[in-house]
Amino acid sequence: MPTSLPLSASGSVYLTDGGLETTLIFLDGLALPDFASFPLLSSEDGKAHLDRYFRPYLDTAERVGSGFVIDTVTWRANPDWGARLGCDPWALAEVNRRAVSYAARVGASRPGLETVVNGVVGPRGDGYVVGETMSSDEAASYHSLQANAFAAAGAQLMSAVTMTYAEEAIGVVEAATAAGVPVAVSFTVETDGRLPSGQGLGAAIEQVDRETESVAAYFMVNCAHPTHFASVLADGLANGEPWVQRVQAIRANSSTMSHAELDAADGLDRGDVQGLADHYAQLQQILPHLRVVGGCCGTDHEHIAAIADAVTA
Template sequence: MAEDGRADPTDRQAMFLTYTGMETDLIFTQGVALPGFAAFALLETPEGRERIQTYYRDLIAIGAQYGLGVILESPTWVAHRDRAAALGYGAEALAALNRQAIDQMCAARTLYGDLPTLISANIGPRFDAYAPQGRMSVAEADDYHSEQIAVLAQTQVDLLSGYTLACSNEASGIVRAAKQRDLPVVIAFTVETDGRLPTGETLQDAIQTVDAATGGYAAYFMINCAHPDHFAETLEDAPWMQRLRGVVANASRCSHAELDDAQELDAGDPVALAQDLSAIARRFAQISVLGGCCGTDMRHLAEIAKQAPKDRAVTPPG
């Protein structure tokens, strides 16, 4: 716990719960249209804001029930220049929505949070995460993502989280941009069914490359948008693994290509997914963030929280 009573994103002694599956849940189970996967557009209407608020309220309630801290993720994964411009959003409107997203999470923390609750600004890749056609240099990634990060740095965000990243260069650029603004940052890589990033990099190589390029500034690394079956066998008792501190998993065992072509949601088995994540967290004591990504909903999150190691439960501040 930090001195000011807030949860510490680098605290290995506490277990946190997080959720990044809102988009697939909205599209496939609630019938909400999200062109370009742009959940941030929901912030423009009272109904949309209420939908987002419901996820925050429910996640915090699950965390409180099982003694886990909560990391709230903003709906800003594609709220950056190129992907938002394709949907008709200019820089001024985009900046306002990024700020609004953080304000809503801060309000939710005040309304519902009895246990430590972190506010995370969610940043996604510039290009398609599963087919990264644009291989940016570290400097190019720094320059590109600095636009969104500069806006978020002016809010009450606790940390930045770069999610579903497919290459070490883009991750390094995000970390470098966060470092320039003295913001804690987390990097979550996505992997294919062979446990490698879409670029072919191993998790070990990607993590070590980012650390080498940024002086080890990232608070920690995670895996997201993949089923545990895809990467569990690549995890090992080795020094580099100490930098891997979280897993935010897909419900489905399908590959990214199969999921892209799917017409129906594959929600998998919530109990089995929770068992897989619990096994990873028990095997590697540094794993302190668990959660659900594509295909998951609050059923999955409740099971994950229920089965998470309880020797690292959090306590209310104060």
């Protein structure tokens, strides 16, 4: 059976933030080499930027009476990307522990808000394309550094975000399980609703569950617009496919552009704020167990405020 979420048993929706890196780069004017935000933790000025980033999201959660999942800023804090940014394994483990401590401090700043500290693991590769692949065993070994750091620092949840193929996601689940941390898995999809690997979303979820004894707390879709995957979910629901019930979180892009188009874009596409919120309301009808909602590339606190109003109405 799936591990229970470290969230309230009330079944209420939890919010999380939007597109951290796109907000910091395009709206705040920060330089984030390799799209990495974890270096901000090394300075007081960087942490102040993060404080300002999280503040309006926490305000929205308090306003609508939801809980809040606080992601660590560690999407790029894995061995390959860390090495590109000058971190050896010891330093990288410390970065991940520090990120958990920072997220916990953010949560403690709102004592009346129920929060969950979520250690974020990104893909070894780019996130938009598959590139070189690993076996699930290789992926478990690769992602164990972050899993062990999160466990040591007291993270309540670990999430594999923007996974492009099933074997890497399986490895993350295995690494988290070995470290004793509940884990969630998020796949990204192309405009046809299939993973960048070409595998169908349902098939990928079924493969992860089959090879990990369904230990993942839940699955999520991120870094794609709802128009890219809503019909896949709806068709799965209509056909009575059990994997749909495992999708309990959504972090969509604001833009309807493909990954390739976004990669080539010079500016930020914020899309249609209310239109995106309306899509979330429709997804809530397809996904009866939807528990966590937030945003991905191009979304900011205005998108999440509109989404919160749509799904908590």
